[in-house]
Structures are given as structure tokens and as C-alpha cells.
Amino acid sequence: YLLQMKILRTKNDLKEATNKIKNLGFVPTMGSLHNGHISLIKKSKLICNRTLVSIYVNPKQFNSKKDFSKYPKNITRDLNILKKLRINFVFTPSTKEIYKEKRIKKIVLPNKYKILCAKSRKGHFEGVLDIMDRFIKLINPKYTFMGEKDFQQLFLVNKFISKKYKNKIFPCKTVRDKNFLALSSRNSLLSKNQLAKAGQIAKCLFNFKLSLKINNQLYNYLLIKKKELQKKFNVKVDYLELRNEKNLTTLNKKKKNRLFLAYYINKVRLIDNF
Numbered sequence: 001y002l003l004q005m006k007i008l009r010t011k012n013d014l015k016e017a018t019n020k021i022k023n024l025g026f027v028p029t030m031g032s033l034h035n036g037h038i039s040l041i042k043k044s045k046l047i048c049n050r051t052l053v054s055i056y057v058n059p060k061q062f063n064s065k066k067d068f069s070k071y072p073k074n075i076t077r078d079l080n081i082l083k084k085l086r087i088n089f090v091f092t093p094s095t096k097e098i099y100k101e102k103r104i105k106k107i108v109l110p111n112k113y114k115i116l117c118a119k120s121r122k123g124h125f126e127g128v129l130d131i132m133d134r135f136i137k138l139i140n141p142k143y144t145f146m147g148e149k150d151f152q153q154l155f156l157v158n159k160f161i162s163k164k165y166k167n168k169i170f171p172c173k174t175v176r177d178k179n180f181l182a183l184s185s186r187n188s189l190l191s192k193n194q195l196a197k198a199g200q201i202a203k204c205l206f207n208f209k210l211s212l213k214i215n216n217q218l219y220n221y222l223l224i225k226k227k228e229l230q231k232k233f234n235v236k237v238d239y240l241e242l243r244n245e246k247n248l249t250t251l252n253k254k255k256k257n258r259l260f261l262a263y264y265i266n267k268v269r270l271i272d273n274f
């Protein structure tokens, strides 16, 4: 009666195990699992009959070799967490197999989306869209669960990949730690003090968003806040922008807006949105 979690390492393993499943929930991850990932997994278990979690650090989406080699890995711990959560399948493919088939048409990000993270991380989203296209085609899930923490990623995957298939994207709220910092695998690269500081920055921007007035001074308010953050917290801010949730434009009168932030704290890049 206790169904064992199956670890699938090849496309064949995957096909064999999942081809008859109609209501499959898919949670793509790069491992080093934390409560953010776990909230996605719990949502999938609630909504779908079967849940598949992928653990794959996709080299194609790293614009820096160093960032890729430094990316935290914890496979033994991850598998234990997943066993305890009683998910059905873990998919851990090799790069060689997953990228074996060459693309006929290269993935191109339209210029209007070369904003926010796409601007400073060249090729990043093309890599994300490539792997997500391969995964969704192969796995054929009913729902794919993704976090709002990576809002631009969620937006682009929804726009360019998941609609090609029957799959629907299920957006999940950002999970935060006790300091209010958004959980991220990269947080393990920070010291205790840096974690506290990053939490303060998140709180500061959460309040800023609440008080933000949308008028012709908006651009100035954002610029002043950006400078204030850099000075007060001694971090390098990459961007601080308010954008429309539906299309990511900055023409945002009265529409639902989100405040997007990316910054470096001792060379570790953190992102968040409010």
C-alpha cells in the first residue's frame, strides 16, 4: 500500500512510468529544496493525482560559468525530503540526453521582453524556455507549478511554452523566511548577517510598494529608492522597476502592478517582487 517514490533517470524511464497518467502535476526545480519548492509540491499533491518533481541544474540558463559551478547541490538531502513528502516521481535527467535532439528553430526572446533579468542575464531565459519546452513535451503534465518569486520566468514560460501544450501553469505565492526574505537556494551562499540585511531590504520594499503613488514622478521615486537602498544597505541594485503584471510594460496607470527588484549582496544575485 505504501507506493515507493520512483527515481527516473532517462527519457525511457520517464515514458514508461508516466505515459498512462492523465492528471500529472509537474514541479520543475534545480534542487537544494527549501520551503518554497515544498509549497509548490504540496499544491500539486492537492490538485493532481500524481506528482513529478524534476531536479536538474540546467547549464544552458546560466549566463556565468562561475554561478553554475557555485550553484548549491544537495541531492541526497533532496531525495529524502521528496520521499517524506510522498511524491510519486523524481526526474533527474543527464544533460547529454536531455539536449541530444537539436532544435530546428532557435528560441528567440522578443525584444520587448529583454527587460529586468533578461537584460543583465544574457541568454538566461532562452535557456529556461528551451529546457521547459523539452520538459513539458516529454512529461506531458496537466499542471506545472511555478513560483511568483521568479515572476518574469513564470510569465515567459506561460506565454511561450506551456500554451503549445495542454499544460496549464499554476502560479504559487512566494514563501519567505522569518526575516521576510524570499526563500531561494542561493540564500545558502549568504552569512547570517547578510540574510538579515536581505530581509530588511525586502520589508523596506514591501512598504515602499504600499506607499507608492503612481503619477508622473514615479520614475523619480524609483530612482531615489534605488539610491537609498544602495547607500543604506551597501548593495548593488541591478533594477528597481514597477511593471504591469499582465504584460510587463511600464505603462501602468491603474493596472495591477508589481515592483521588481534585483540586487547583488557580496556577488550573490537576489531577486524579489512585491
Ligand code: AMP
Residues within 6 Å of the ligand: 028, 029, 030, 031, 035, 036, 037, 039, 040, 145, 146, 147, 148, 149, 150, 172, 173, 174, 175, 176, 182, 183, 184, 185
Ligand atoms: P529553482 O529551483 O530556484 O529553479 O525554483 C524552482 C521553482 O520554485 C520555481 O518555479 C521557483 O519560482 C519556485 N520558487 C523558488 N523560490 C520560491 C519561493 N521562495 N516561494 C515560492 N516558490 C519559489
